[in-house]
Amino acid sequence: MFGSGSWLFVDVDAYFAQVEQVARPALAGRPVGIVPTAVETTCCIATSYEAKRHGVKTGCPVREARRLCPGIALVQSRPELYIRTHARILEAIRTCLPITRVCSIDEAACRLGANERTAEDALALARRVKAAVRGATGLTCSVGVAPNDVLAKVASEMGKPDGLTLIRREDLPERLFGLALDDLPGIGPRMLTRLHAHGVHDTRRLCSLSEADLAGIWKSVEGRRWWRRLRGMDVPPVATRTRSVGHQRILPPALRNTASVRAMLVHLICKAAARARRKGYAAQRLSVGVRCLDQPAWWASAAVPATQSTHTLLRVFGALWPGAELRSPIRVDVTLHELLPVGVAGEPLFPAARAERDLWRAVDRINAKHGRHAVYLGALHGTLDAVPVRIPFSSIPDLELPA
Amino acid sequence: MKAVCDRAALLDAITLASGAVAQRSPRPQLQCVHLAATRDGDAGALTLVGADGEVALSLSTLNVDVQAPGECLVPADKLRQIVAAEDAEPTLTLAADGDALTITGADARFNVFGYPAGDFPAPPAFPTDAGATLGVRSDDLARLINTCVFATARENSRYAINGVLVVAEQKTVQMVATDGRRLALARGAALTGPAEPARCIIPTKALNQTLKLINDPDEPVRLAITENQAVLAFGHPEEAPRAVLASNLVEGAFPPYEDVIPRDQDKKAVFDTARLISAVRRAAILTNEDSRGVRLALTPDGDAPTMAITSRAAEMGEAEITVPVESYTGDAIEIGFNPQFIIDALKVVDEAQVTLELKAPNKPGLIRTGPEFTYIVMPVNLQ
Numbered sequence: 001m002f003g004s005g006s007w008l009f010v011d012v013d014a015y016f017a018q019v020e021q022v023a024r025p026a027l028a029g030r031p032v033g034i035v036p037t038a039v040e041t042t043c044c045i046a047t048s049y050e051a052k053r054h055g056v057k058t059g060c061p062v063r064e065a066r067r068l069c070p071g072i073a074l075v076q077s078r079p080e081l082y083i084r085t086h087a088r089i090l091e092a093i094r095t096c097l098p099i100t101r102v103c104s105i106d107e108a109a110c111r112l113g114a115n116e117r118t119a120e121d122a123l124a125l126a127r128r129v130k131a132a133v134r135g136a137t138g139l140t141c142s143v144g145v146a147p148n149d150v151l152a153k154v155a156s157e158m159g160k161p162d163g164l165t166l167i168r169r170e171d172l173p174e175r176l177f178g179l180a181l182d183d184l185p186g187i188g189p190r191m192l193t194r195l196h197a198h199g200v201h202d203t204r205r206l207c208s209l210s211e212a213d214l215a216g217i218w219k220s221v222e223g224r225r226w227w228r229r230l231r232g233m234d235v236p237p238v239a240t241r242t243r244s245v246g247h248q249r250i251l252p253p254a255l256r257n258t259a260s261v262r263a264m265l266v267h268l269i270c271k272a273a274a275r276a277r278r279k280g281y282a283a284q285r286l287s288v289g290v291r292c293l294d295q296p297a298w299w300a301s302a303a304v305p306a307t308q309s310t311h312t313l314l315r316v317f318g319a320l321w322p323g324a325e326l327r328s329p330i331r332v333d334v335t336l337h338e339l340l341p342v343g344v345a346g347e348p349l350f351p352a353a354r355a356e357r358d359l360w361r362a363v364d365r366i367n368a369k370h371g372r373h374a375v376y377l378g379a380l381h382g383t384l385d386a387v388p389v390r391i392p393f394s395s396i397p398d399l400e401l402p403a
Numbered sequence: 404m405k406a407v408c409d410r411a412a413l414l415d416a417i418t419l420a421s422g423a424v425a426q427r428s429p430r431p432q433l434q435c436v437h438l439a440a441t442r443d444g445d446a447g448a449l450t451l452v453g454a455d456g457e458v459a460l461s462l463s464t465l466n467v468d469v470q471a472p473g474e475c476l477v478p479a480d481k482l483r484q485i486v487a488a489e490d491a492e493p494t495l496t497l498a499a500d501g502d503a504l505t506i507t508g509a510d511a512r513f514n515v516f517g518y519p520a521g522d523f524p525a526p527p528a529f530p531t532d533a534g535a536t537l538g539v540r541s542d543d544l545a546r547l548i549n550t551c552v553f554a555t556a557r558e559n560s561r562y563a564i565n566g567v568l569v570v571a572e573q574k575t576v577q578m579v580a581t582d583g584r585r586l587a588l589a590r591g592a593a594l595t596g597p598a599e600p601a602r603c604i605i606p607t608k609a610l611n612q613t614l615k616l617i618n619d620p621d622e623p624v625r626l627a628i629t630e631n632q633a634v635l636a637f638g639h640p641e642e643a644p645r646a647v648l649a650s651n652l653v654e655g656a657f658p659p660y661e662d663v664i665p666r667d668q669d670k671k672a673v674f675d676t677a678r679l680i681s682a683v684r685r686a687a688i689l690t691n692e693d694s695r696g697v698r699l700a701l702t703p704d705g706d707a708p709t710m711a712i713t714s715r716a717a718e719m720g721e722a723e724i725t726v727p728v729e730s731y732t733g734d735a736i737e738i739g740f741n742p743q744f745i746i747d748a749l750k751v752v753d754e755a756q757v758t759l760e761l762k763a764p765n766k767p768g769l770i771r772t773g774p775e776f777t778y779i780v781m782p783v784n785l786q
Contacts, residue, residue, distance in 0.1 A: 239718075303557065303558040305556060305558050305582060305584075306584075340692065340695075341693060344695045344696060344741075344783055344784075345783070346584045346741060346781045346784075347584070347765070347781045347782070348583055348781070349581065349583055349584050349586060349663055349767065349779065349781050350658045350659075350663060351662070351663075352658070353583055
């Protein structure tokens with residue numbers, strides 16, 4: 001028995017690279033690196049296990065990848081394919097059990113039901129999930145089963161690729177002693193430095209500390225949560241809500257000019273506004289930014305009346321836009337902040353504002369029904385195809401919304 | 404220029420003039436205050452001018468011993484800090500030497516570097532040929548501004564509602580402000596007014612500055628509306644004005660406010676203003692940014708109508724406050740409002756009683772105190 005909070009965690013192996021290997025049989029068994037754009041200055045955003053064996057890991061510059069692994073196939077990412085495959089993966093998992101939380105493009109966490117909490121039942125279910133994902137997509141995944149979601153994720157990492165790992169409560173904490181501190185999800189470089197400063201260099205030491213000790217190291221209640229997680233207790237996630245919606249793009253070389261930057265920002269504002277409407281929020285602040293290679297970044301921000309209207313946001317953007325030439329722009333950012341549930345924001349007083357809001361809601365409905373670019377602003381005509389779909393990592397783009 | 408000034412009066416004048424000075428500007432001269440010492444027979448005066456390109460303020464401080472007339476231009480923040488810090492001195496001597504100003508007290512001497520006085524824009528003057536002018540008592544003007552300026556849009560995205568619409572006709576004046584979800588309309592009497600209706604949108608900053616300049620309720624204030632400016636002169640028309648404030652007008656078309664004033668509210672409740680604001684404030688304690696609404700439940704209940712104000716915030720708690728209703732006509736109704744929008748309006752009401760008029764939970768609410776103040780506020784959805 002795992003107790004009241006048993007979890008199953010699914011992690012697809014080397015996701016982007018494996019999707020490409022399945023989609024293009026010629027790549028099967030070959031070292032593959034996924035790159036965001038077809039330029040030599042970029043780096044691999046994902047690599048296959050065959051490439052990893054040559055030392056080519058995520059983040060490896062293209063030139064270095066070619067040096068380490070001369071036969072590597074560098075493949076430009078296809079975000080839409082990954083998003084569609086992601087949907088099929090979720091569908092496959094749901095044929096076996098409900099998904100509690102989609103953690104990223106290639107990860108999902110499922111709380112086990114009351115009759116699935118014996119080790120045998122949980123492992124049988126995990127095997128069914130692996131078979132369902134493989135059957136639906138041709139992809140292998142690693143599954144972890146453990147008393148809480150964080151340990152289930154840790155377990156899924158233990159047996160990669162195509163693994164199935166069980167962590168029992170009675171095996172804790174000894175089962176974790178072989179792990180490095182940063183194998184625990186959520187312990188990044190800064191937290192690692194802090195743990196080292198407190199004399200914690202391995203998981204055994206971390207597990208030996210008291211709840212109060214961990215609270216002191218984390219300087220928050222999060223330390224107490226970690227103390228519980230390490231002992232197999234099921235810690236409920238902290239309730240959060242969306243406070244901002246943002247989009248960023250690295251510009252392909254052909255778009256690294258002022259006119260394209262402006263068009264891209266307009267496009268991303270339309271997209272962010274559609275997302276805010278989809279989530280039921282009104283924005284109270286708009287921030288835009290452009291990072292350049294040959295000059296300091298340009299950033300601007302303005303408060304807006306709580307709004308769901310793309311027109312209002314574009315008017316504000318028009319006032320913020322510097323008008324001057326930007327030299328070597330490379331990245332654009334748009335963020336809608338201070339999101340307010342639309343019911344709390346209240347109805348607009350003036351009929352014209354209500355009509356504007358209703359217009360954009362109608363546009364959203366049309367695009368949901370007839371495709372995401374069925375209706376779009378005239379100013380974006382001819383630019384939509386130039387906007388690459390963002391590579392999905394933790395947040396998965398909605399293909400019904402503007403690209 | 405050399406003048407001996409009463410320190411307290413000088414500090415008041417600098418503080419007021421600094422309100423019109425640009426906080427940030429590519430032109431450092433606009434972060435300065437312009438000083439001009441003049442002498443008319445035995446009477447000396449020091450005139451201070453601050454301007455930020457949108458608003459310009461000129462005000463005079465009297466009882467100044469002007470030993471040498473002249474002018475200078477010095478950074479406003481440093482001048483104000485020095486005059487404020489010399490708090491043991493009853494008087495200070497200001498002496499200009501080139502572009503610098505020397506401020507001398509009993510045991511201190513400051514030499515502040517400035518700019519050529521000619522680099523500063525011309526001081527604002529009340530126009531004699533304006534298209535429309537009106538005269539208002541200071542206390543009436545203060546009431547008009549106070550009861551609507553809070554409702555202007557704070558964001559700079561909708562230019563026309565970043566100011567207050569002033570509509571003057573003969574001896575009536577009305578001011579209207581909105582942020583798109585509420586609207587405040589104040590009416591008042593004018594001493595004099597234009598024969599033809601005149602209207603303009605004055606920026607919020609200029610009106611807040613106007614409030615600071617009012618210190619005598621009986622003092623008349625004249626407002627001139629030109630093609631692109633509103634100019635206010637404080638003081639009796641037959642005398643030189645004590646202060647002149649000129650502001651660029653807000654461009655754009657003010658929304659059609661008359662169309663959104665409800666005319667068919669069939670539920671009317673009269674409240675004691677102090678009790679109502681207290682109840683809304685207390686209910687607002689248990690709201691947060693995700694549940695920024697309070698629910699008003701009015702029940703006729705025979706001779707003793709009541710209103711329950713409730714609030715609820717997830718993981719925080721809930722509140723219920725009962726407010727006596729002086730009189731009520733209409734059926735029972737429940738409606739949600741942003742409590743801050745209600746508090747903002749009740750805070751500026753002078754009258755002991757206010758009337759809340761409603762129609763339906765998804766229709767605007769209306770708060771009135773006679774013909775002088777009308778406030779429309781959109782409801783929020785508490786589902």
